[in-house]
Amino acid sequence: MRVFILGLHSAIGRHLTAALGKRGHRISGTSRAKEARKDLLPYLDDYHSLQLGDAADPGWFRNSDAVIYLAHDHDRNAAQRNVEGTRAWYRSAGSAGVTRHLFCTSYSAKPDSHSTYGAVKFELETFFRANRQWLVRPGLVAGPEGLFGTMLRLVRRLPFLPLLDGGRHPMPLVAPASVSAAVIYILEHDLAPGNWNLHRPDPVSMKELLSRMRVLSGSHCRFIPVPSILPLVLLRSCEVLGIRLPMGADSIAALRENRDLRRPSHLADLKVKDPPLDEQILRLIRTAPGGRDA
Numbered sequence: 001m002r003v004f005i006l007g008l009h010s011a012i013g014r015h016l017t018a019a020l021g022k023r024g025h026r027i028s029g030t031s032r033a034k035e036a037r038k039d040l041l042p043y044l045d046d047y048h049s050l051q052l053g054d055a056a057d058p059g060w061f062r063n064s065d066a067v068i069y070l071a072h073d074h075d076r077n078a079a080q081r082n083v084e085g086t087r088a089w090y091r092s093a094g095s096a097g098v099t100r101h102l103f104c105t106s107y108s109a110k111p112d113s114h115s116t117y118g119a120v121k122f123e124l125e126t127f128f129r130a131n132r133q134w135l136v137r138p139g140l141v142a143g144p145e146g147l148f149g150t151m152l153r154l155v156r157r158l159p160f161l162p163l164l165d166g167g168r169h170p171m172p173l174v175a176p177a178s179v180s181a182a183v184i185y186i187l188e189h190d191l192a193p194g195n196w197n198l199h200r201p202d203p204v205s206m207k208e209l210l211s212r213m214r215v216l217s218g219s220h221c222r223f224i225p226v227p228s229i230l231p232l233v234l235l236r237s238c239e240v241l242g243i244r245l246p247m248g249a250d251s252i253a254a255l256r257e258n259r260d261l262r263r264p265s266h267l268a269d270l271k272v273k274d275p276p277l278d279e280q281i282l283r284l285i286r287t288a289p290g291g292r293d294a
């Protein structure tokens with residue numbers, strides 16, 4: 001199968017490219033970098049540098065069996081760029097004859113979302129659903145990047161960490177390998193259009209997650225309960241002032257909104273079993289720069 005990935009260099013994109021490549025599929029794709037990452041070259045037939053908002057040449061997509069949409073600009077002012085840019089790429093690929101499109105949305109996609117991220121993902125979900133395409137909704141991906149990796153680094157480095165709203169927020173976690181396996185299952189079985197929630201079926205609270213990170217990394221970090229509205233206001237103010245921090249206000253807005261949200265997991269329908277949580281945390285600890293004792 002020939003698969004075209006928009007946002008090849010994203011954490012999910014890198015994992016998926018290698019996983020598809022190892023199964024003999026051929027990949028083409030884009031990222032903003034001038035050149036493709038060296039570790040992906042063995043799997044790549046073609047690579048282009050492309051930004052959301054720029055036109056994708058329909059010729060790039062010719063002969064692709066499916067296009068996967070992973071690029072997302074997290075800038076707080078990029079809502080329109082994400083929505084219009086992604087739709088424009090869809091039209092380019094469609095004009096080249098591609099009929100299978102898989103959009104990577106989020107657990108946080110909601111019509112009434114106060115996070116820009118959730119609102120943009122919902123708008124694009126609506127677009128891809130109306131066009132009878134595939135939607136996958138990963139939960140929080142348990143990789144070294146993003147919120148999960150940031151939480152692990154903070155637990156390991158800081159003596160104290162705020163525990164938002166007492167840590168009772170449910171965290172819909174999923175391993176990067178499970179996301180790749182689910183996407184590959186959908187592509188290889190050419191499933192009918194639909195949407196699949198990709199997260200482990202057993203909910204873990206933020207407190208449980210941070211506690212496991214603390215135990216497994218041998219950290220002595222202490223958790224201080226804090227109402228989530230405080231860091232939300234602080235992070236929003238930093239964004240307005242142009243100050244960049246390891247965590248964006250949108251992540252906290254999404255956490256607050258998802259407090260009472262329960263989506264069913266579809267991993268089992270796609271024959272995917274997420275690895276045990278401790279195993280995922282330990283793998284990250286071992287592979288982090290400096291390893292277990294860093």
Ligand SMILES: NC(=O)c1ccc[n+]([C@@H]2O[C@H](COP(=O)([O-])OP(=O)(O)OC[C@H]3O[C@@H](n4cnc5c(N)ncnc54)[C@H](OP(=O)(O)O)[C@@H]3O)[C@@H](O)[C@H]2O)c1
Nearest residue numbers: 009010011012031032051052070071072073106138140141
């Ligand atoms: N990680 C998660 O927990 C999670 C959960 C649910 C859904 N998702 C979705 O899965 C997709 C991949 O997420 P990820 O966490 O692996 O990576 P990510 O950090 O969200 O990266 C997004 C990708 O978008 C690209 N990008 C950013 N701004 C862009 C722009 N203006 N024009 C073109 N490309 C741009 C980046 O490209 P460059 O590499 O070229 O800089 C990056 O590779 C995203 O759509 C994300 O929303 C992720």
